[in-house]
Amino acid sequence: MSSCPSTVTDNWTLRVLVVDDEPLAVERMQLLLARAEGVTLVGTAADGEAALRIAEAVNPDVLLLDIAMPGMDGIEVARALAATAVDPAVIFVTAFDNFAVAAFDVAAVDYLMKPVDPERLSRALARAREVIAKGYVERPQPSSHYVEEFWVPDHSGLIRIAVRDVDRITAERDYMRLHVGKRSWLIYRTIAKLEEELDPELFIRVHRSAILRRDTIVGLVRDGMGHWAARLADGTEQRIGRSHIGDIKKLAGRA
Template sequence: MTDAMTSLRLLIADDEPLAAERLQLLLANCEGVDLVGTASDGDAAVRMAEALHPDLLLLDIAMPGLDGIEVARALSQRRPSPAVVFVTAFDQFAVAAFEVAAVDYVMKPVEPERLDRALARARSYLAARVRDAPAASGSRFLDEFWASDLSGLVRIAARDIDRVSAERDYMRLHVATRSWLIHHSMNALEDGLDPAQFIRLHRSAIVRRDFIAGFGRNASGRWIARLADGSDQPVGRLYSDAVREMAGR
């Protein structure tokens, strides 16, 4: 297990020698890290990761052979799999990075403070994975999401989501006063979220059950869910039975 008191074993994968060297120099000034190797292409990254068993990969995306996304996907099948932080000059791969459960998404040129935050996130992720392993292995439901923002990727715990609303091909996750877009379908989210915690109220809305303060009807007799933030969520006709079951009616 890797935690704040244990050395974090790192593998760099980057086909740009100057970029790899910059990361090595930055890591030399970081406490509690152990650089176990540097790969210059995706295929070498997979081979070295399988041989050296790093805790964390600092992984470029655009590389010869397997790209960074393919490397992360290949290594995700291993148990235990290394954590992945993408270090890239391109911002258009954030959604793909979410799909392979990257811990962070850092833009080049990498600044020391930004690297420190990425390493801290990796440590937290690895520690939580060990701590939560028994519970996670017994559940098929999603317990976290990754969404992009200006600083990289943000981890969002499923239990913190108040509601989900559809925006064309994207879903917006609402957490208190903030929200993030992710590339999922509403049906996939309905299947992935624990029905003991979430209920679908409309073809374009899923709400956390304990975020619902009550139910009422509008002027035409249609159900409306009154939410804890004071807003109302119309209930679609297809979901009226679920509302009546929740309300014990």
């Protein structure tokens, strides 16, 4: 991680390197940075190899890094820098949202979608400043092989959703909808794959198209046709598929 001033304040100048193979994208980022407070541009690079050379020469605090580039892509650049003494805070800037998992596997500070919104960039730089002030980038250390968070598209970027905050998950064709309170987000994944990734101590599949967080289930009800449903804490009910009734009865200690 590049070093920050010995006396850290909220207004020390961030030294930023921009890496993008599109000249217009570099120009736009230069304009955005020129309007940002507490930031200085220390260089630009048009490909991954050049980014490594320039980063080693100027030792930036922050890398605004495109992902889809010819030759060495942004993910490879971030991994390469993490193995060196030059280890800046990385903010990915991309036109694609399907790199989110790989981006956060390399401990990216943030992930911005093109065209970059000035306010969104400002928040990302503020987050980078906080990380640098700690003196290091915290590398993810999963406590188990189960997924612990989701990064989902939201307007001009991505937001983090802790798995423990998800109330239920429902299938919509090739997508899964994550329900968190009154809001919901779509992710591209099959329900079978998602069921493998979720901790069974926290979640239970109750239907071919539905997974529930166990502690949201407050009761079980059966209608006149013999169909079972799970009554949830928010007052709604979720139909239970025939093949999952046994698991639900175990949950209730009635197996």
